[in-house]
Amino acid sequence: MRRTEFYEVAVKAGFYGLERSGMSGKKDNVRKYWEDVFIKTGVRPALESLLAAAGKLRIIDLGAGSGEGLELLTHIPPSRPVRSSNPFVLDEDRIEVYEGVDLSPAMVAQGRANYRGKPYARFIEADLSDGFFRQSEPPFHVYFSSYCSLSHLTACELEQLSQQIFAHAANGSIMIYDVHGRYSPEWPVYWDRNVDEQLPYNMAYLLPPEEQDPKTADWFNVTYWTGEELVRSVRRASLAAGVKVNVLTLKDRSILVGRHMDTCFFKPVRFAVRHQVNRLFDRDYRGETAGLGLDLDSLIGGRNLCREAERRIRDYHATWSSVTGTLDALMQGNNARVRQWIESSPDVLAEDLKMLAWLYRNADRFPVFDFWASVMGPQVACVLRNQELNLPEGLGCGHSLFCVVEIQK
Numbered sequence: 001m002r003r004t005e006f007y008e009v010a011v012k013a014g015f016y017g018l019e020r021s022g023m024s025g026k027k028d029n030v031r032k033y034w035e036d037v038f039i040k041t042g043v044r045p046a047l048e049s050l051l052a053a054a055g056k057l058r059i060i061d062l063g064a065g066s067g068e069g070l071e072l073l074t075h076i077p078p079s080r081p082v083r084s085s086n087p088f089v090l091d092e093d094r095i096e097v098y099e100g101v102d103l104s105p106a107m108v109a110q111g112r113a114n115y116r117g118k119p120y121a122r123f124i125e126a127d128l129s130d131g132f133f134r135q136s137e138p139p140f141h142v143y144f145s146s147y148c149s150l151s152h153l154t155a156c157e158l159e160q161l162s163q164q165i166f167a168h169a170a171n172g173s174i175m176i177y178d179v180h181g182r183y184s185p186e187w188p189v190y191w192d193r194n195v196d197e198q199l200p201y202n203m204a205y206l207l208p209p210e211e212q213d214p215k216t217a218d219w220f221n222v223t224y225w226t227g228e229e230l231v232r233s234v235r236r237a238s239l240a241a242g243v244k245v246n247v248l249t250l251k252d253r254s255i256l257v258g259r260h261m262d263t264c265f266f267k268p269v270r271f272a273v274r275h276q277v278n279r280l281f282d283r284d285y286r287g288e289t290a291g292l293g294l295d296l297d298s299l300i301g302g303r304n305l306c307r308e309a310e311r312r313i314r315d316y317h318a319t320w321s322s323v324t325g326t327l328d329a330l331m332q333g334n335n336a337r338v339r340q341w342i343e344s345s346p347d348v349l350a351e352d353l354k355m356l357a358w359l360y361r362n363a364d365r366f367p368v369f370d371f372w373a374s375v376m377g378p379q380v381a382c383v384l385r386n387q388e389l390n391l392p393e394g395l396g397c398g399h400s401l402f403c404v405v406e407i408q409k
Contacts, residue, residue: 063149
């Protein structure tokens with residue numbers, strides 16, 4: 001009789017469950033191929049400049065969790081393709097210290113376990129609402145935060161933390177902010193509120209739709225920011241610290257693909273847009289475009305929203321619709337309509353639409369098993385992402401408001 005003990009153990013360990021990676025959960029495809037890329041793109045220029053001037057970098061990750069910021073920072077491709085032994089901008093050999101700071105003892109313990117083999121990595125439990133507690137340490141080159149950890153602080157607490165960090169930093173150090181944007185289409189109920197009040201938030205988007213119940217969700221308060229409010233706070237903090245700052249980047253991230261676009265916790269309409277973009281990025285799925293449609297008027301119509309923010313959301317939605325409209329026309333074989341979409345679009349977008357049209361019409365030239373899943377779907381998602389990346393200065397219209405600040409002394 002053949003032995004099966006190994007398989008019994010493997011099944012119990014979960015190795016033979018249904019494979020759902022990429023379509024849902026904390027690290028879905030949008031997180032990996034849209035949001036992570038957005039952060040890496042925003043940090044890369046400043047990181048390359050720092051590495052050109054410094055032998056090794058000192059990095060502190062504010063609200064580090066179990067250290068995912070280290071994975072982000074050490075997996076940024078160079079702005080110019082180069083032939084080298086390391087394909088990333090920041091080689092581990094160029095890190096003097098990575099210090100992950102988090103309030104959660106469990107996160108700190110997990111971070112220490114994850115990176116026990118990295119002598120430069122250390123994790124410390126601390127409450128950032130009490131201020132910056134590493135004043136006795138030498139300055140860091142990078143004060144990093146990602147995925148809205150800093151939104152757990154009140155506006156006053158974040159300004160105090162910024163002031164203390166600016167005073168502690170060296171000339172040329174950078175600070176990266178990532179906070180919730182108040183004008184996101186995910187939570188129109190908050191558009192007329194202000195930065196001085198913290199408002200409820202939850203992470204129940206990680207649950208299946210049938211389990212997303214407001215009564216049983218774990219709610220906590222966070223601060224929602226506009227771009228103007230964040231820049232004013234940074235400026236006040238720099239004056240109080242007696243330093244100058246230069247805002248290098250201020251961008252809205254995940255305007256139409258934020259986590260709560262597909263829930264009804266903050267709005268009456270549940271979309272499936274993040275789910276659909278997850279499918280575009282998925283290499284095993286032959287896609288459709290129906291889920292990419294958005295009734296924007298059901299979100300914005302009649303709402304008390306900053307006119308500039310409303311214009312930004314509508315303009316990006318128009319770009320989004322041009323991409324999906326072109327794709328629909330291609331799938332229907334309507335070449336006249338494809339030409340109309342291209343000719344009516346701004347130059348940069350028109351070039352992307354031409355590229356999509358060329359790909360679709362030349363599918364037979366690609367030696368892949370499934371052209372849609374391997375080539376077309378991911379490229380459509382990348383075009384939508386890159387149009388967001390190329391938008392002007394952030395207003396607070398996205399799930400996140402991303403900001404890179406250089407400290408000058």
